[in-house]
Amino acid sequence: MVKELKAEVKKLNFYYGGVQALKEINLPIERRKVSALIGPSGCGKTTFLRCFNRMHDLYPHNRYEGEITLYPDNINIISPEIDPIEIRMQISMVFQKPNPFPKSIYENVAYGLRVRGTSKRAVLDEKVEKSLRGAALWDEVKDRLHHLAFDLSGGQQQRLCIARALATDPRILLFDEPTSALDPTATSKIEELIIQLKDEVTIIIVTHNMQQAARVSDYTAFMYLGEIVEYDKTDRIFTAPSNKLTEEYITGRFG
Amino acid sequence: MIKVIEMAHNSYRKLKEKTIETALFLSALSSVLITIGIVVVLSYESFGFFKEISLREFFTETQWTPLFAEPKFGILPLVSGTLLTTAIALIVALPLGLTVTVYLSEYAPHKVREVIKPILELLAAVPTVVYGYFALLFLTPILQKFIPDLSGFNALSPGIIMGIMIIPYVSSVSEDAMKAVPMHIREGSYAMGATKLQTAFKVVIPSAFSGIAAAFIIGISRAIGETMVVAIAAGGMPNLTANPLEPVQTLTAYIVQVSLGDAPHGTVEYKTIFAAGITLFFMTLGFNILGFWLRKRIREVY
Numbered sequence: 008m009v010k011e012l013k014a015e016v017k018k019l020n021f022y023y024g025g026v027q028a029l030k031e032i033n034l035p036i037e038r039r040k041v042s043a044l045i046g047p048s049g050c051g052k053t054t055f056l057r058c059f060n061r062m063h064d065l066y067p068h069n070r071y072e073g074e075i076t077l078y079p080d081n082i083n084i085i086s087p088e089i090d091p092i093e094i095r096m097q098i099s100m101v102f103q104k105p106n107p108f109p110k111s112i113y114e115n116v117a118y119g120l121r122v123r124g125t126s127k128r129a130v131l132d133e134k135v136e137k138s139l140r141g142a143a144l145w146d147e148v149k150d151r152l153h154h155l156a157f158d159l160s161g162g163q164q165q166r167l168c169i170a171r172a173l174a175t176d177p178r179i180l181l182f183d184e185p186t187s188a189l190d191p192t193a194t195s196k197i198e199e200l201i202i203q204l205k206d207e208v209t210i211i212i213v214t215h216n217m218q219q220a221a222r223v224s225d226y227t228a229f230m231y232l233g234e235i236v237e238y239d240k241t242d243r244i245f246t247a248p249s250n251k252l253t254e255e256y257i258t259g260r261f262g
Numbered sequence: 263m264i265k266v267i268e269m270a271h272n273s274y275r276k277l278k279e280k281t282i283e284t285a286l287f288l289s290a291l292s293s294v295l296i297t298i299g300i301v302v303v304l305s306y307e308s309f310g311f312f313k314e315i316s317l318r319e320f321f322t323e324t325q326w327t328p329l330f331a332e333p334k335f336g337i338l339p340l341v342s343g344t345l346l347t348t349a350i351a352l353i354v355a356l357p358l359g360l361t362v363t364v365y366l367s368e369y370a371p372h373k374v375r376e377v378i379k380p381i382l383e384l385l386a387a388v389p390t391v392v393y394g395y396f397a398l399l400f401l402t403p404i405l406q407k408f409i410p411d412l413s414g415f416n417a418l419s420p421g422i423i424m425g426i427m428i429i430p431y432v433s434s435v436s437e438d439a440m441k442a443v444p445m446h447i448r449e450g451s452y453a454m455g456a457t458k459l460q461t462a463f464k465v466v467i468p469s470a471f472s473g474i475a476a477a478f479i480i481g482i483s484r485a486i487g488e489t490m491v492v493a494i495a496a497g498g499m500p501n502l503t504a505n506p507l508e509p510v511q512t513l514t515a516y517i518v519q520v521s522l523g524d525a526p527h528g529t530v531e532y533k534t535i536f537a538a539g540i541t542l543f544f545m546t547l548g549f550n551i552l553g554f555w556l557r558k559r560i561r562e563v564y
């Protein structure tokens with residue numbers, strides 16, 4: 008099987024003001040695979056993930072160095088010449104805490120399309136249904152699409168956020184600990200969903216939960232103090248890590 | 263022995279607690295009692311008024327001329343004058359206030375906000391009589407250059423000035439509401455590729471809707487109760503009209519006019535003050551209930 012890259016991180020450094028949070032990161036992102044980022048709290052997983060959709064541009068004094076090349080177009084995601092909005096139009100994100108908007112279920116999913124100027128009802132209807140099906144939520148909400156999204160349970164809200172992110176056909180989908188606010192049943196639903204979604208979209212997921220990384224991901228990167236310590240196929244990382252630090256982390260000796 | 267001291271100490275503490283509690287209760291009670299007192303006096307005096315003038319005349323007669331030889335007692339011209347100036351104020355304050363709020367809460371860098379906020383608060387500290395003369399002597403002549411039909415006294419000019427006057431109230435309360443919208447909700451919108459403007463209008467304002475609505479209700483209540491500006495610049499002529507170019511009189515301006523005059527105590531002319539007052543009371547109450555209901559209905563979601 009030929010490996011195909013969706014993106015490649017090269018010598019990425021990131022600074023919060025004067026503080027360096029990511030150091031010399033190199034990492035391939037395989038197309039239509041799930042890549043997991045694991046590591047102890049504060050090691051820079053969220054910081055790294057948020058580089059991919061330029062979320063750091065929302066706040067002053069943040070600075071990137073290096074390259075994240077997006078294939079096949081060969082553009083550098085973090086180049087200052089590239090408009091962050093262009094990037095966010097192609098790379099969607101699901102957050103740690105479900106964050107639906109104070110709108111109906113339907114309008115939540117349609118949001119990204121409306122922001123892009125789509126207002127044709129037929130187009131929206133079709134996309135909303137497709138995305139909700141994609142997020143395994145359609146059957147639960149099809150009779151109340153115009154109810155407020157806050158009426159949904161936490162797990163349903165998170166799947167709604169996934170539907171919202173899917174509606175714009177993203178090329179990469181970013182997840183930042185998407186199940187940390189959910190109960191085990193809701194968690195396993197989201198995990199199943201992530202495994203299904205990789206047929207269509209490249210996924211990067213940050214997780215604290217090593218079983219989760221083992222269950223859903225194809226590749227895993229272990230981060231420590233702003234650096235990538237080890238990157239490999241997930242089953243290798245969890246059965247035969249080559250770095251001592253990785254081994255200590257996955258066996259629960261620190262973190 | 264120790265036991266006894268302890269008990270004495272305990273009962274002393276209880277007494278102290280009780281005293282403080284009672285004092286607090288009494289001061290809370292006094293504000294309630296004063297409110298009730300005002301309502302009672304208003305009702306009592308206007309009851310006297312309505313013994314002489316029927317409710318029917320009060321609400322259907324289209325003229326309000328209590329001081330004329332042949333007096334007419336229709337409240338509608340004063341109500342329309344009040345609603346007209348308030349509506350103009352709102353038409354001015356709604357877009358301007360929202361723009362200022364969105365700018366302050368979503369766009370302004372910290373330093374700019376530190377300059378603009380005190381200036382806005384200063385705007386609120388200007389005595390209303392100054393606003394009144396500003397409307398009469400500055401704004402009206404300017405408006406007359408563009409609208410030749412505008413009379414020297416009119417509803418338009420004080421309405422606009424009142425709108426500007428309530429912007430500080432409206433924007434400070436609604437800015438608090440918008441600032442309270444958590445960052446991760448905004449980030450959700452940005453992550454979908456939304457611009458700042460789209461995020462502000464499609465996500466932040468709806469999230470803060472109940473607070474913003476409350477801010478505007480406060481603004482409306484102020485405009486309804488505003489006296490000086492309209493007394494000076496609107497003309498003091500009860501006029502049942504929706505035309506902002508004509509002179510009008512509001513409920514408050516009428517009350518001032520009669521209070522300053524020499525209507526003898528106990529006469530019908532004197533009692534009209536209370537009839538106008540209780541009408542004003544119910545209008546303001548109505549808006550406050552509307553605000554309360556809005557806040558209840560649009561459930562706080564964060």
Ligand SMILES: Nc1ncnc2c1ncn2[C@@H]1O[C@H](COP(=O)(O)OP(=O)(O)OP(=O)(O)O)[C@@H](O)[C@H]1O
Binds near residue numbers: 052
């Ligand atoms: N906005 C910020 N400004 C300055 N420093 C920050 C900021 N956000 C994070 N950091 C710092 O950057 C480092 C990496 O933080 P980050 O949130 O990426 O860690 P994480 O691996 O996601 O941790 P967790 O597992 O707890 O979510 C930490 O030392 C953190 O204190």
Ligand SMILES: [Mg+2]
Binds near residue numbers: 052053054
């Ligand atoms: Mg994190």
